[in-house]
Each structure stands twice: as structure tokens, then as C-alpha cells.
Amino acid sequence: MIEFRSVSKQFPDGTLAVDDFSLTIPSHRTTVLVGSSGSGKTTLLRMINRMVDPTSGAIEIDDVDIASLEPVKLRRSIGYVMQNSGLLPHRKVVDNVATVPLLRGVPRKTARADALALLDTVGLDRALADRYPSQLSGGQQQRVGVARGLAVNPNILLMDEPFGAVDPIVRAELQQELIRLQTELGKTVVFVTHDVDEAFLLGDQVVILQEGGRIAQIGSPADILANPANDFVASFVGADRGKRALHVERSDGRDVLVDSDGRLAGVLVGDAVPGQARVTP
Amino acid sequence: MNWAWTNLDLIWDRTIDHLILSVPPIILSFVIALPLGWLANRYRLSRGVILTASGLLYAIPSFPMFIVLPALVGTTLRSPLNLVIALTIYGVALMVRVVADGLASVDVDVQRSAVAVGFSTWTNFWQVELPLAGPVLLAGLRVVAVSTVSLATVGAVIGAQSLGSLFTDGFQRGIQAEIIAGIVATVLLALLLDGALVAAGRIALPWTRLRKTSKVETAT
Amino acid sequence: MTIFGAAIAWILDAANYTGAGAIPGRVLEHLGFTFLTLVVASAIAIPFGFAIGHTGRGRGLAVAVSGGLRAIPTLGLLTLVALWIGIGLGAPYVALTVLAIPPILAGAYAGFEAIDRGAIDAARAVGMSEAQILGQVEIPLGLPLLIGGLRSAALQVVATATLAAYVADFGLGRYLFSGLKTRDYAQMLGGSILVVVLALALEGIFAMIQRIVVPRGVATSRLPVDRARSARPRPGMESAITKGNR
Numbered sequence: 010m011i012e013f014r015s016v017s018k019q020f021p022d023g024t025l026a027v028d029d030f031s032l033t034i035p036s037h038r039t040t041v042l043v044g045s046s047g048s049g050k051t052t053l054l055r056m057i058n059r060m061v062d063p064t065s066g067a068i069e070i071d072d073v074d075i076a077s078l079e080p081v082k083l084r085r086s087i088g089y090v091m092q093n094s095g096l097l098p099h100r101k102v103v104d105n106v107a108t109v110p111l112l113r114g115v116p117r118k119t120a121r122a123d124a125l126a127l128l129d130t131v132g133l134d135r136a137l138a139d140r141y142p143s144q145l146s147g148g149q150q151q152r153v154g155v156a157r158g159l160a161v162n163p164n165i166l167l168m169d170e171p172f173g174a175v176d177p178i179v180r181a182e183l184q185q186e187l188i189r190l191q192t193e194l195g196k197t198v199v200f201v202t203h204d205v206d207e208a209f210l211l212g213d214q215v216v217i218l219q220e221g222g223r224i225a226q227i228g229s230p231a232d233i234l235a236n237p238a239n240d241f242v243a244s245f246v247g248a249d250r251g252k253r254a255l256h257v258e259r260s261d262g263r264d265v266l267v268d269s270d271g272r273l274a275g276v277l278v279g280d281a282v283p284g285q286a287r288v289t290p
Numbered sequence: 291m292n293w294a295w296t297n298l299d300l301i302w303d304r305t306i307d308h309l310i311l312s313v314p315p316i317i318l319s320f321v322i323a324l325p326l327g328w329l330a331n332r333y334r335l336s337r338g339v340i341l342t343a344s345g346l347l348y349a350i351p352s353f354p355m356f357i358v359l360p361a362l363v364g365t366t367l368r369s370p371l372n373l374v375i376a377l378t379i380y381g382v383a384l385m386v387r388v389v390a391d392g393l394a395s396v397d398v399d400v401q402r403s404a405v406a407v408g409f410s411t412w413t414n415f416w417q418v419e420l421p422l423a424g425p426v427l428l429a430g431l432r433v434v435a436v437s438t439v440s441l442a443t444v445g446a447v448i449g450a451q452s453l454g455s456l457f458t459d460g461f462q463r464g465i466q467a468e469i470i471a472g473i474v475a476t477v478l479l480a481l482l483l484d485g486a487l488v489a490a491g492r493i494a495l496p497w498t499r500l501r502k503t504s505k506v507e508t509a510t
Numbered sequence: 511m512t513i514f515g516a517a518i519a520w521i522l523d524a525a526n527y528t529g530a531g532a533i534p535g536r537v538l539e540h541l542g543f544t545f546l547t548l549v550v551a552s553a554i555a556i557p558f559g560f561a562i563g564h565t566g567r568g569r570g571l572a573v574a575v576s577g578g579l580r581a582i583p584t585l586g587l588l589t590l591v592a593l594w595i596g597i598g599l600g601a602p603y604v605a606l607t608v609l610a611i612p613p614i615l616a617g618a619y620a621g622f623e624a625i626d627r628g629a630i631d632a633a634r635a636v637g638m639s640e641a642q643i644l645g646q647v648e649i650p651l652g653l654p655l656l657i658g659g660l661r662s663a664a665l666q667v668v669a670t671a672t673l674a675a676y677v678a679d680f681g682l683g684r685y686l687f688s689g690l691k692t693r694d695y696a697q698m699l700g701g702s703i704l705v706v707v708l709a710l711a712l713e714g715i716f717a718m719i720q721r722i723v724v725p726r727g728v729a730t731s732r733l734p735v736d737r738a739r740s741a742r743p744r745p746g747m748e749s750a751i752t753k754g755n756r
Contacts, residue, residue, distance in 0.1 A: 060635055085637030095632025099650055099725030109636050141727030157636065167635075349713040351669030353686060354702030361513045361699055436581055443583040447676060448690060454585055461589035461677070469593065473586040480581050 010036050011057060011165070011197065016066035018052055018222075026052040027222035030066070035214065036164070039191055039198040043208035044218030050201045053222060054167050057199060058087045070165070085109055088158030088166040088196070092173045094150040096142040096157070102128070103138040106156045113161065127156040132186055148179035152186070159194075168200045172207070184210055205246050209234070217242055293467035301456070301475055308452040308479060311373050311442045316435050316483070318374075319381025320427075326382070327389020328415065341387060348383035352376065352444045373445045373452075380441060381434045388430025392423035425498050428491040432484050439480040443472070453479070513699060520700035531684060533704070540681040540708065543674075544667045547603060551610035551663060556656070559618020563652065564644055569619065576612035584609055584670045592677035602674035609670060610663040617659015621652025653723045661716035668709045682708070 011034040018027040027049040034040045042050040055061040056068055059080040068075050075083060096105045104111075106124035111117065128135055131152040142150055151171055158166055172180045184207065191198060202208055208215050209230035217225040217233065219241060226238040234253065237243035247253045254269040257277060264277035294301065330340040355376045359365055365372035396419050404418045420427075443454030456472030459465075491498070520526065526533050562568045587608065592601035625648060633647050675683025685701025688694070 055635075058635060060631075081637050081639045083637075084635060089632070089635040091628065091632055091635065093626075093628045095628040095635075097629055097633065097647060098626070099727045101727070108633075108638075112637060112642065143727060154632075346710060346713065349665050349709050350706050351665075351672050351709055353669070353672045353683070354705045357686060357698050357702040358706070361517075361695075440581065440583045443585050444673065446585065447673065447687075454583065457583070457586045457589045458676075461593060464593060466590065466593050469586055469590045473582060473590065476583045476586065477581050 010034065010071060011199070012069045013053070013056075014067045014069070016053075016056065016063045016068060016222075018049070018056070018061060019064045025221055027056075027063070030222040030224070032216060032224065032227070034197065034199060036197045037195040038213040039200060039211055040214045040216065041200045041202060041208040041212030042216050042218060043202055043205060043212075045203055047220050048218035049220075049222035050203075050218055051169055053218075054169055054199055054201045057165070057167055058084045058089060060084075085113055085161060086163055086165075088161070088163040090151075090154045090158040090166065090168045090171045092170045094142065094147075094154040096150060096153060098142055101139050101141060102133075102145070102153050105142065105153060106160050108157060109161050124156070124160065127159055128153075130159065130190070131156045146179075147175045148183060151175060151183055155187070155190075164197055166196045166198045168198060170202055171200075173202070173204075180207075187211060209246075217245060293465060294471040297468070297471075301453075301471060304451065304453045304455055304472075305475060305479060307370075307455075308439070308442055308476070311370055311445065311450070311452050312377065312435075312438045312479075313483075314374050315377035315381050315438050316431070318378045319385045319434055319438075320431055322378070322382045323385035323389050327386045328393060330386060330390040331393040337390065341390065344383040344386045347379055352380070352441055353447060355379070356445065356448050356450075368449045370450065373442065373450050377438050377441055381438055384434050384437070385430055388427060388433075389423070392426030392430070393419050395426055396422045421495070424491070424495045428487065428495065432487050435483045435487055436480045439476060439483060443476055513695060516696035517699035517703055520696040521703065536680075536682050536684065537704065537708065540668070540671055540683075540705075543599075543602070543606075543671050543681060544664060544712075547606045547610055547667050547671075548614075548660065548664055550603075551607045552614055552660065554607075555611045555614035556618050559615045559656075559659075560622070560644065560649070562615075563619035563622025564640070564648060572615055572619065576616055579608060579612050584666075585673055585676075588670070588673060588677060597677055599678050599680060601677055602671065602680075606667050606670055606674070610667050613659045613663040613666065614656075615659070617656045617662075618652070620659070621655030622648050624655060625651045650725055651728065653725075654720055657716065657720045657723055661713070661720060664712050664716060665709060668705070668712060672705050 013030050013032045013034075016027060016030045017025070019025050030049075030053065042053060044050045052061055056063055057070075057075075059075060059078070062076070096102075097108070100108070103121055103124045106127055107115075107117075107120040110120040110123060115123075125135055125138055128138060133149060133152050133156070137145065137149065137153075142153065145153065151174075154171065158168070172183045175183065188211065198211075200208075200211055212230060214227065215230055215233055216227050219225050225245070226233055226242045228236075233242065233246060237246065255266040255274050257264045258267050259265075266274045266277055268274045326340055326344075330337045356372060357367070359372055359376055360367050363375065365375065400422065401414070401418065404414050409418060442452050443457060445452050446454030446458045453472050453476045456468050456475070460468030460472065521533070558572070562572050584605070588602065588605045591605045595601050595604070629651075630643060630647060633643050638646065671681050672683035672686065675681050675687050682701055682705045685697050685704070689696075689698030689701060
């Protein structure tokens, strides 16, 4: 469990990125921080592994104040995946994945063997192990990035817009892969994105942020869609328009769903089940 | 600094000599490097040949260059022409790479759209590529100017008169002030030419003045 | 081409290979001087360059100081220092070390700055200590540009060492000056050819080293895209390295 307690962050240039932010992130679930640029979402994420230290307030992981932990050691116990993969260009794929275990003193042979196994886990062919990052596609690089994040079998996995720089088809693939991984591994995932669809797809808990890290709403995707807390949230998630504002029409004796622009969105295949707001697209 | 005040005439004369030696190479190297740089940017083969050749020419030390040139092109060792040619060679060697890189830095989309709306190679070069490469070219030319002014002083060791003569003369006669005056005058002259190029750039490339300094992106 | 013939004959003349001021001795002096100067200048410039590149601090000052040093004409500095500390090797050593520092310094920090910030940020985020980032990421990835800086420093030192014969009895430059004095064009030209060959040989060797130290994996990724998102802006970096005066 990760807890933010009244956390604020003011950068040296005066920008107040986060103002009095409190949040509890449950274990073994995916929490998505979503907001547009300037909402402080990346700053919040980077506070969890002390890449950024708060100006005031405290962050606790399993009731331990992380300010009391040594940053380098803390970071080695937390998986981190970023946009553009951040792989070391002069190291082969397998060595990139093994980076952190090697730093922690795992013998080279073991680390490499584990790294190869991790390539399987993230759905990469082992034949790529001896390639350099520049020889991989963007999607493959991101998978290597995820494998590196998992290499020390961390409880916590931080993901900073990890799929932001790949094309939509590959992104969809990677998202499904992450959902699969998460059902297998059950990590505490903290995921940052500016894409509401991605947030709703991946998040068990979604945190919608406004500027300065102000929380506009917290809840499951269904909660948020069904009951937007205010106009900001409604407009941010698009609940009032387009493909999210659906209504039922009868067509050829079946109920079809039509969005606000009159486009066909799907077919209603069953009666509404309480507490389950999923629509077959 | 008494020496400098009593010898202002001498310093002035040497400054004029120095200008005669260094201004023509700066202009010539730009004019000569333009087509060569264009060629280097245009074809893979010519790029290799031209850039390697200019790299090697630039690696030749200036003092030996001043001595070898007369044997090659028949100039007289101490003549200004000999120095002007040598300094032009260095300027071209430096500038060719700058021109090639500058042209390569022009946004591909801009070039494509220029071709798409019907610019010929010739008009595209003069109206699109050259102006857009302008800031890079200007930066390169400033380097050429400063280094040419500095290099021209070396001519003094073979007896060609310039501000460098104040170094050799000051050394032989043991007058520190003369050497210092020479260094100061050389640096000032370099700054002056550099400033002139900056001013010329502001006139020739007016849009670069309008560029806003983009705000530093803060992490979200 | 008879002038060149005479120069070649001078280079091959057996009389120039014995006694004081023989060609092999002069070549060794020249090379030894260049090497020592580079070592001393590197010992000063590289730690500073790495510190600037790693922290991103002090860059403005370094650029200003390097720029200032570079604008100073080498011959002026050489003669001035010679007047201060007397004729001999001391003056050239001091003057040339000072002149060799800016390109090496620039190569050291520019090498770090050219590294993709994302790679360094990620290295820190996964738990590399600052020392590990320096040793395992920044130095290996920045090495090619550092060698580039050493390369232009070496060229500048070889060239200026020739001029240093003006204030000290050493190196290949002696042939040029004594030839000038006695109007012995064959000796002057022969000496010049030797200096040019030496400089080009060094240039070739450094070009090779520079190619070798590019880490595999980086060599395959020299795409415009990668260059575009490299690091902090670095105006004038190119010039800081390639530009030199002799």
C-alpha cells in the first residue's frame, strides 16, 4: 500500500506542481493517474521512488516513510517503466533487462538466465536477447522496458506513460499484454497517462487530476462514468458526448447502442447487471 | 601600456595589414564553400570525398602550409597573396562541413512542400534551403572569422606583416607590452568582425530575431 | 617539381640522420612534447568536463572561458610566456597546455550532453548510483566526443609545437626556422612535409580510435530521430570541438 499524506511539491523555478495531495494506492491493484499536462501526474509518480522529493508532506510504502530510505536502494526495489523505454543504447537487450539484478549483486549467469525468462514473460522472442535496443521496434523496446521493470520481481511497478510513443495498434497490443501480465503477477501498479481510454481500460482505481495535482475524482472506471463528480470530470472523460454518451435504439427487433453523433456503437447483448458496466464494443 | 600609446600608429598600420590578410579569406571561404557544401550534402559519394578532403586540409598545420604553398602554386613566400590563399583553404575546409550540415538540418517536410508547390532545384536552394540554413551558416562563418583573424598572426614568423608582427618584434626586443598590445588588438579585431557578422545576420535573417524562447517544460 | 625533389632529397639525406638535430630525434621530440602536453591538459580538463556534463552546472562559464582562450592567438601566447619564463621548453609547455584544454573540456562535457536524457533518467530511476551512472552510462556513451576533443587538441598542439621552435630549440619546427634564416628552401620544405605527414598520421590514428570507441548498439542507431531528441540544447557544441587555431 502506498500512501500520499498532504504532499506538496514546488520546483526551484516556483512552479507548484503538486499542492496538498493525499491518496491511498491499494496493493495488488492497478491505479491510474490521469490528467492533462501540468496536472502533476508524473511528478507524483516520481515521488514514489524518490526521483523527486516532496517539499512537504510524506509518502509511505507499507507504513514506512520513504524519506527515511536510501533513494538508490529504494529505486532498486521498485520497477520503473518510462516512455521511450529509456534503455541503455550500448547494452544488449538481455543486459538491459539484467541491469538492476546485476547492480544488486546477482551473479551474471543467474541474472542473464532470469532476463531470458523475463523476455518470455513479456512476450518477446529470445532471439532478440543479443540485439541492441536500436535494432528493435518501438513496441519491442517498450516490452524490454517492462521486462527490465520486472527484473527484480518488485512489489511495485511504476509506469510513466509507457505506451505513449508507440502507434495505436501496437499500443492496444501492449495494453492487452499488460492486463494479462497483471492478472498473472498481481503487482501494485501505478500508471500515469493522459489518455482517458487507457486509464479506463487498465485501471482498477482511476484518479483524475486537475492542475496542481488536485484530485477531481477517484473511483473505478464505472463509478466515474456513471457519476462524474463535476463538469470538469464529465467533460474530461467525455461522458456527455461522442462514443461515451450512448442510448438504446430498436433496430430489426434488437437493441442497438447509438452514440450522440448517431453512429452505431454496438449491440446490447444482455440486460443490465447491477455493478457491471461493460459494453461489448 | 605606455608602449601602446606611443606606438598607436604602428598598431594601426599592422591592424590594416591584418584586415587585408583576413577579410578576403573570410568572404572567399563562404563563397567557395557554398557550392562545395551543397554538393557534399546532395550526393553520398561527393559527401565522403569532399568532407574527408576538407578534414585533411584542416589538419595541416599553418606554418608548414605557408611554406608548402609557394612550391605548389608559385606564390612568393612573404606575399599577402600566399597567406590569403592559405587562410582561404582553412576557411573553406571549416565552412564546407558547416554548409553541408546546415543544409542537412533544413526540415525535410519544408523541402518536400517546396518541391511539391513547384520550386525548381535552383530556386529551392536560394529561396528555401539557404535562408533556412542561414543561422547555422552564420554560426559557422563566425567561427571562420575568429579563427582566420587568429591564424593570420602566424604569418609573422615567415615575415608577412600583420598584428602577429607585434609578437615576433616584441619577443626579439623583449617588449612585453608590445606582445600584449598585439594580443589585445587581435582579440578586439576578432570581436569586431564577429559583431559585424552578427549584425549582418540580423539584417539578412530577420525571422531569427522573432524566435520566442520556449518555456522550460516542467514535469507533469 | 624540382623544389619538391630537393625537399625529398633533404629528407632522405643520410647526413640528416646523425648528430645533433637529426630527423628521428626531432620527430620524437615533437611527438613526446605533443603527448605530454595532451596528458597534462587531459588531467586538468577531463575531470572538469565530466563534472560539468554530469551536473549540467558551470557550462556557461566553461564555454566563456574556452571561447576566450580560443580567441587568443597562439603565437602571441607563446612569445609572451617565453618572455616571462625565459627561452626553453617551459614556455611552450605552459602555452600549449593552456591551448589544449578548451577542446578536451568541450569534448568531455559535450559527450555527456549528447546522451539521450531518457537513458540517464531511467538509469537513475532503476537505482543506479551517481557513480554508476557516470561509469556505466555517461563515460562509455560520451567517449566518442571526448576522443573527438582530444583529436582537435592533438592537431592544435602538433601545429603549435612547430611554432614553438621559435622560442625553444626543439622539434621539427627548427628545420623551418633555420631554413627561413639561411634561405634554405629545401630544408624548410622538407621539414614542412615532415610536420604535415606527422599531423595527418595523428589525424588518421585519432579518426580510427574515435570510430573504435563508439559503443556497438550506438553505431547502429545513428538515426536523425535519435539525434533530434538528444538531451539539452547544445548550441555551438560542434564549433567548440572542431574549431581550433594553430
